[in-house]
Amino acid sequence: MRAIRVIGWSSYLQTLSFLRVKEALFFSLAFPIFLFLLFGYIWGGLDDLEYVEYLFTGILGMTIANDALYGFGPIVKNLRTNNLLKVIKCTPIPVMYHFTGLFLSRVSLMLFTYVLLLLTAGLTFSYLPTSEQVFLHLAGVALGSVTFALLSLLLTLPGRKGDENGFLNFLFFFMLFTCGAFFQISETSFLYSIASVLPLTHLVAFLRGETGVLLPLIAWMVVSFISFALLFRRTQVYR
């Protein structure tokens, strides 16, 4: 019982901490809505619901990748580099409870963004996904969150605090603009061949109900986890 309360409190405090950072709030909540409205009106509109539906899943995939990549690994790295992890480790509660709280906090925020997206889509384009699509979206949130959180842990492992920012930005924007989130990419292009192995491409395809993309996503999840577990103890923490 205490474990559940600790995880609940951890999740609440992580969410509170997140909501107090204006930049994070903007990029996680306002930015996806802004992009959805912008691209929706420019290339879609009320008479092209097919594009709105296409864009909706793209924006959702982007939000999942963004929140998990930037909201998990860098936070855990920060806990290690500024010694907060030491303080948590000295309490009688396993440190995994704290991380579980952090993960749940990020998933809660993603779900909140999803609800905002649904409301925006409904109010502006009169678009509402079917119940099967909603189920798929929620499954995508769960699957994508775990995959990108593990990838983020792995990518933020080496170097000093903040060293990973450049690479994370490059990787995120490269994945974003080549995964077909906002527009379709020619399957014959060179970029497509690279994008087709990246996890965001598979996540967006999964959210759009494509079959056969679950396996690559799970592969990314497993490889990230194993690599992280193997490298964690061997990586020196730079302060």
Next chain:
Amino acid sequence: MTKTIDLTTKRVNSKLALNLVGVGFRRNDRWILRDVSFSVAPGERVALLGPNGAGKSTLTDLITGMIRPMEGEVSVFGDAFAAHKGRIGVVFEYTPLFDYLTPQEVSRYHALMHGLSFAQLQPIIDKLGMEPLMRKQSYVLSNGERRKVGLLLALMHSPEFLILDEATANLDPFIRDQCWDLFQRPGRTILFSTHHWEEAERFADRIVFIHQGKVYPADTPSGFLSTRYLVADKKVVLDRSALHLPAVVQSPHFFEDDKVYVFPADLNAFLDAVKLATPRLSIFPKDLKDVFLYLTQNK
């Protein structure tokens, strides 16, 4: 393969609050700590005394299981640190906090982890004068205020073993005394690292000198100040230019900055021997710092 356990040693070790045997830790190719052995009995207050960079914080990390020793063994209450977390409170050298959370929110979280209510923390909050800062976000707190939060988190569950890594650094003397009022409780074991000689002398039952990753055999403050290490009870401070004088060379001495500190067995004879060569000298009583510097420079 069978594993032999020395039950006699195990029983003896389980009576100790802390036991380190031949502990070593290396970072890259440099040994930060080497062959560190000492123990702390329950209810004892032991100071780890040494300058900055001596290895005190690394030792705290080893004791609390944050890093693993590459040589030797560390046991807390005869076991791994993790097995007794609820009985131990730790204050680290720097107090890390969640920048966008308040001390009130963080201490509630920690209280929950220890199975306490927030109301139970009030006496410590009052004692440390923390009420005005409980609702401020942590990034606006000063170093001293952050340190107080660290103390609150470490003391809230009335631990029977306190590990303090420079816990009172950055605090004014008045607050430092209040902290020690909180730390000291009948039967509580305290291991504290410090570079303040007076603090070690005042609060420790025994002192462990640490220098360049090595520890010297522990002794009581009065034991270190007795004639065991330095016979003289007075020191003569001279300019470094006096280092070549035969009376200085023949007496126990060490140097620091531009001064030579000499501990002559016969003070009057020494003064007679050097008064012509060096007219500028001062005489002071011997203190713990002298013993430490003498031991470390003449190892």
